[in-house]
Amino acid sequence: MATTDPQFDSVDMMLNMGPQHPATHGVFRMVLSLDGERIVGCRSHIGYLHRGSEKISENETYGQVVTLFDRLDYVSNLNNEHVFVRAVERLMGLEVPERAQYLRVVLAELNRVASHLLFIGTYALDVGAMTPVMYTFRDRERIQNLFEHVTGARMMHNYFRIGGLKEDVPSDFASRVRAVVADLRKGVDEVDRLLTFNEVYLARTRGIGVIDAATAISTGLTGPCLRGSGVPYDVRKDDTYEVYDRFNFNVPIGEFGDCWDRYWVRLRECYESLDIIEQAMAQLPEGPVMAGGRRIARPPKGEVYVHAENPRGDIGVFLVSDGTDKPYRLKVRPPSFCNLVALEPMLRDAYVADAVAILGSLDIVLGEVDR
């Protein structure tokens, strides 16, 4: 504790957390000033994973840029591909076949569940529970296997194309999705029973890293972090895209804006996503999966901003075209990066152990933060 005695001079300890700390989920670095175990200051450093994706994009054709988007938020690759191809399609005024839109939604929602499962597992690990991560990885593996079956790759899919999909899904897609969804419901239930209302888990995450709705909005939080503070903002509902308006789903929100609420929102979203997948599979029309026209995308001169609901929040793509087959300028609004802004107000007066819980609850992916 800091003392008020002027004779007694105490010095805060600087603790360098990261970029090689197991709880920073990659190469994030926090320099904490500690008074005992209490955090009195925090300076965050990013950029260890900067690859210049946005600049590289200017030298790649539109079709090739999709592969760079796979590598931004590398645990929800399809969601990233989705927002980019939508941006180009908007610029070109392309009409995407309905079947492709449905399949995109199914795959993107599956990827959302995979991403949230990864979060739940690693977050439990952050607060010291070692079992949930095994369960969630088991279930995430089911999704990855399905993706491998459909796209040929487990992570870097390069499956969404400007104007549709690379190819139609395999013939057993529907039955496999049904099986996976059934397994996932069971798996998420299992983790829910083990973790959500565990006494120690509640003690570790409730009332920690509280951020109220007004501050959350003003710091630019989006996604589950914003909804955890009780703001029901979801791009899929509020600025709906593709066929999301045809499905019936809820937007779970939290109450206090603490770590547990952010976890809770993600957990509930898994169920909502599974609902969307089931509805989409029931409505899935037959037909082509690729819009006709030229193979090489050459959008007209102009600019466009398209955003979408990623597992981590509101991802935005700003695209400027000069009429050639390569983007003139590309800017991504990465949700993880913007969510990180809230880290410092949340860390105020927290303990070291809380710092781990708070950073974990923001669910950042450094590939996206640093780009």
Place this chain on the structure above:
Amino acid sequence: MSVEGRDILFVSIGLLALFNGLMVVTLSLVWLERKFLGRLQGRVGPTRVGPFGLLQAVADALKLLLKEDVSPGPSARAIFYVAPLLVFVPGFVVWLTIPFARELVVRDLELGLFFFIAFSVLSIVGMVLAGWSSASKYAVLGGFRSAAQLVSYEIPIIMALLSVAILARSLNFVEIVDAQGTVPYAAVLPLALVVFLIAGIAEVGRTPFDIYFAESEVVGGPFVEYSGAHWAVFFLAEYINTFVIALLTALLFLGGWRWPFGELPDVAAVALLLGKTYAVVLIIFWIRASYPRLRIDQLMGLGWKLLIPLSFTAVVAAAVQQFYGWPIWSLTLLSAAALAVPCYLQVRRQREPAMERARRYARQAIAHRARSAPTSDTPQVESTAG
């Protein structure tokens, strides 16, 4: 050879046997933990080295011994290398006086329990020194955490053991086991058993109390800079301490090598004791698989606000029963009543709808933070602007 010389020889042979036995025990515990956790977590654990992966732990131990032993440049080298021994040796020496059967003990000390307490406390020094000498902030943080945690949890352990000693009117392990007769102390003093087991898990730093080497916070705490054989010594000490807590639980509360149906032959008695011990070990592993880690202030709260009062209650109850010569079942009643209070509170809490409970936790935590918020003289969080 003089009597003294023969004595030293006997103790040396006993220690050698103990050391080898404890190696085997450690390897078995590592294997058991990995297999058991694997089963709980929907995986299979080690399978590749030896049948059922039995030799995995041996392979790991060999690897550790062959690894380069690195010490950080600015570390206090001498202390850095002595600290593992300071942790290991006390953990090992206590085995001198712990019996596996009535005759199977290296030194049947009259003050066995006292000897155990006196030596097990010593390992704290090793932890703190390891943390301090590593010249790493994570290690220092872990070392201080371990000092706080271990010192706090020594008290309930000692008090729980004291209540047993009062009941048995002896500090000698063999006499305590014999005093249990047909009714193990688990039935007489369930309160002391619960306190001892919880505090014991905290004492050996197993989840949910693995605060001082929390992987995701202080990345291994006092051990963060250790590698190779020195790290292996810490590892060994952790498992030996886990085993000693389980063995003491079996000896002092579960009747040791006795069972309620008369005397057992020697081999069966040892097997029974080991069976009870491993059962307790499995419970410890099971708890590890089920719970997240507490925070240091919550850990302190649990220790000082719940376990210490409960352990004192156990001592007073045992003393009163012995002083007035009340029948033994009265102590069971007293002890169970004392245990019933926190249990009832917990059950009432669990009955509450889960979401309500979660809300209440949030409100309490927020109110607690508001109360304990630092005054204006504490510097606020610096901004990263600029």
